[in-house]
Amino acid sequence: MQSHNSLEGWSSPSRFRRLITGLSIGAFLVFIAGGPSFTTAQEKKQAATATNSSGNATSARGKYIVTEVAKCGNCHTPRMQNGELDYSRWLAGGPVPYLPAQPQGDWPLLCPRIGGLPPANDAQMITLLTTGIWTTGKPLRSPMPEFHMTRADAEAVLAYLKSITSGRGATQ
Numbered sequence: 001m002q003s004h005n006s007l008e009g010w011s012s013p014s015r016f017r018r019l020i021t022g023l024s025i026g027a028f029l030v031f032i033a034g035g036p037s038f039t040t041a042q043e044k045k046q047a048a049t050a051t052n053s054s055g056n057a058t059s060a061r062g063k064y065i066v067t068e069v070a071k072c073g074n075c076h077t078p079r080m081q082n083g084e085l086d087y088s089r090w091l092a093g094g095p096v097p098y099l100p101a102q103p104q105g106d107w108p109l110l111c112p113r114i115g116g117l118p119p120a121n122d123a124q125m126i127t128l129l130t131t132g133i134w135t136t137g138k139p140l141r142s143p144m145p146e147f148h149m150t151r152a153d154a155e156a157v158l159a160y161l162k163s164i165t166s167g168r169g170a171t172q
């Protein structure tokens with residue numbers, strides 16, 4: 001709109017307006033033609049989580065590790081009644097999705113929020129992701145995996161987690 005206003009002095013504003021309208025419709029058609037054919041609705045929702053981090057290669061790699069490799073969201077995202085992940089609360093924390101087949105004394109019931117402001121400082125988060133050791137000096141309880149990521153991967157994951165809008169999740 002702004003560029004339009006700044007060009008208001010053109011000798012033929014209506015032609016200009018037609019051009020802009022044509023371009024907009026063209027861009028929209030490309031968008032809707034391209035979109036559904038190679039992304040599922042779920043992938044599009046996940047892609048929305050990168051909104052804050054577009055153009056940031058480190059964070060993009062972190063997103064890939066979190067969503068496609070380590071699957072942090074399977075535990076750290078709450079589910080809807082039908083059992084599917086609630087992407088509107090992406091990585092906002094939720095109940096542990098399963099119990100052990102054999103009784104185990106110290107099974108956690110909560111997967112804490114990890115999106116947005118990290119629950120520990122950068123060095124502690126990197127230690128957790130590269131060694132599996134938490135701020136307590138011990139590993140977290142199962143089913144939290146003991147990750148042994150490379151430092152670069154851990155930094156990418158941390159950058160991505162920080163890029164998520166805290167508490168409100170992916171789509172807002």
Ligand code: HEC
Binds near residue numbers: 065072075111114140
């Ligand atoms: C299989 C389920 C599962 C997966 C997958 C998983 N977590 Fe966890 N995570 C947990 C559980 C359960 C806890 C709580 C452990 C406890 O209370 O001892 C936890 C705790 C944490 C904590 C500590 C938070 C706090 O405030 O105490 C961090 C940080 C964390 N996870 C990050 C991650 C990241 C990053 C990933 C992916 C790279 C990930 N988790 C994948 C289940 C999971």
